[in-house]
Amino acid sequence: MTEFDVQPQPGSPEDYVPLPELELVELQAMLDWLSTYGADPQGGVTRLLYDNAWSEAQHALAKQMADKGLVPAFDHSGNLYGTLSSEGSTSFDADREAPYPIVTGSHIDSVVHGGKYDGAYGIVAGILALEYLHKHFGRPKRTLKVVSLCEEEGSRFPFAYWGSRSITGVTTLEEVQHLLDQQGVSFSQAILGAGFGPDRGLEPAVQTYGAFIELHIEQGQVLERHSRSIGIVSDIVGQRRYNITVIGEANHAGTTPMLWRKDALAGAADMIVAIRRIALQTGEPFVATVGRIAAEPGVGNVVAAKATFSLDIRHVRQEILDRCWQDMLQAFRRIAAEYQLRLECEEHLSVTPTPMNEKIQQDIQEICEREQISYLHMPSGAGHDSQIFQPACPTAMIFVPSQQGISHNPREFTTETDLMNGFRVLVRLLYKYGYED
Template sequence: MMTEFDVQPQPGADKTNMSLPELELVELQAMLDWLSTYGADSQGGVTRLLYDNAWSEAQHALAKQMTEKGLVPAFDQAGNLYGTLSSKESVSSAQDGVATYPIVTGSHIDSVVHGGKYDGAYGIVAGILALEYLHKHFGRPKRTLQVVSLCEEEGSRFPFAYWGSRSITGVTTLEEVQYLLDQQGVSFSEAISGAGFGPDRGLKPAAQTYGAFIELHIEQGQVLERNSCSIGIVSDIVGQRRYSITVKGEANHAGTTPMSWRKDALAGAADMIVAVRRIALQTGEPFVATVGRITAEPGVGNVVAAKATFSLDIRHVRQEILDRCWQEMLQTFSRIAGEEHLRLEWDEHLSVTPTPMNEKIRQDIQEICEREQISYLHMPSGAGHDSQIFQSACPTAMIFVPSQQGISHNPREFTTEADLMNGFRVLVRLLYKYGYED
């Protein structure tokens, strides 16, 4: 059942149409389906990699959509796309000597290879439609509202993630990533220039200042579905550590080398992987540890492995837990290596600290859910998101909607229309509060 806004419409507005109309739901799903055609593959998946043709077509198509829906589109040098609903006064006007910066919502336009149509795209589409709805029913806001289609988050093309939010917050500059190569040997600098972006294109600098950032996103897990909740209010985004663990032994004949004489790198790695699972289970939720890849050399069935390398991904919402578990794992790996006469090496590829979301915005989201009678759950995010980058620069919050069976990064990724609409309703309410009331 739709709930009416308890606010007054702008003069001349249709007072009988103050609830979120069914048309919004139809357009929300239709626009997601439309956006998924950019980068669509024959298996029903979506592939939009940073600065490739599908990505470029999608961003420019969204810019056209923004114009049609009453927003002012603009690209920055990194390729982030902004749709602005300006306030009655200039964004840069000062109030008591303090500049008023826009309230921004949105997410990322890029996808993983052969991904789904909701990841990232939902937050962009919902943001565009939310600003259109607010403008249509309430006129221009007191404070400028924006939706941003972030150029990249996934790290699917180049070995680097969160370029969109990192460029906006100034955490990373083009100079720091320009020489990165994709799998075809194309440099980051060549790719950005080929897509029509970069510092020499006359576009505004990527670095921006936000009053707040609000990201609406599918959960990509099963927590909401299993708890029969429609909205997830993200409390924290987990910290992550990623490593490559290398175990070195000695290649030898599988038939003539007694078991007690072997320096079997693969057997040692296997004991270490078992220890990873044991330590994770002993630590308890929400700590998770994953070994997703292992290779052995020489990789021959009748030769004792001389070298084994495996990946390790650990995550938790508290830094001290991450630190403690890594040290326990490293000590265990070292003990196993010593007992088996092996050598141990390790490299850290990623270290991201846990990020709490803004408590005031979380409370506002909870109050909206209670007023709308929408079930909700405060929960951590086990996946990384642009919001963890923005939180260091401005008040930031994330709103989750359920993912059916927790499936994501997959063509089978799906969220029901009812859940999509609930997330949309909460976002509209929240943007109204910050843009029209506060």
């Protein structure tokens, strides 16, 4: 985080259009409505790419978009757009020759037993923002769109960011069509079953945006602990994920003296302690997590022959990720030698850090100051579609607080005041890009 100490400043009201009746927008009611699609009996929401709940939610959103004066349209991948065309345009296709549209939105899919804000907030706020702007200011000078991205979480297929990856052309259907979900259903069966895929008369997935703006819950506790209302995302962290395997020798827990052991689990424990020490030495925003561990044979009275654990490291700078991984690897090798263990490290994910567009960050900051909404520049420790869009178009993220930082959980919650603050900033930003010169 940076600029913890920037306090909100009063705006200069003379050149600033006031926003009428913003308090009447029913964000919370529409989030509650959307959460009925895929509602779990035990609370929470499960909407997985192309499943029934997902389909019903996207089609219900398309109807909402039409009801609110937007032109709804699906693309090949099942991404749903609601378009508010610029002056003189009347149809989705008519503004092809105009400057690329400004797009806001987020993802409609959820994790298993997720909350009702993750993703959904950015879509609902986008639809209501376009409705509000249209109602009060008429058609924009530049086309505005809200997108309900088909997939971000990677909850169904072992692949994430399908929505933004297919829009930016980073990934094609050919590359993912053979992926299987946990029931053995292929990606291509799933997309066809939901009524999408090529040759359906839909818009192609690949599109060019003038800018992408994603309003999202923080999913952490940084804003709450610093009592700020808006997070202006500076960077989306880079991530590396590893599977670490430590191989020793199974032995009888009673008959094998300590010094003769090749105890894979004892060695793994020492490595996990080293990971935390290196993370603390590196300092914020570096984080390192071991969330999964297993020992084999995994019996209380047998010295473990093998231990495997996960490692997830994140930072906003690539060179710090590189250095910390090298430090950890060195510690692992030293411990493996000390314990007489064999070490295997497999990297299975590597995402480079993505700085968000600086100009849009400045505009968000200016809006916060004028609207007297407290804010914080902060990195996003979680991955988002915005990191996929940023290389293709100017992209920014606006965070609102998550109560107690809880997310991916039915207890996910953001107060109506915080939801409205985020909405206000989004409306202002879309007004600026859509209606000002």
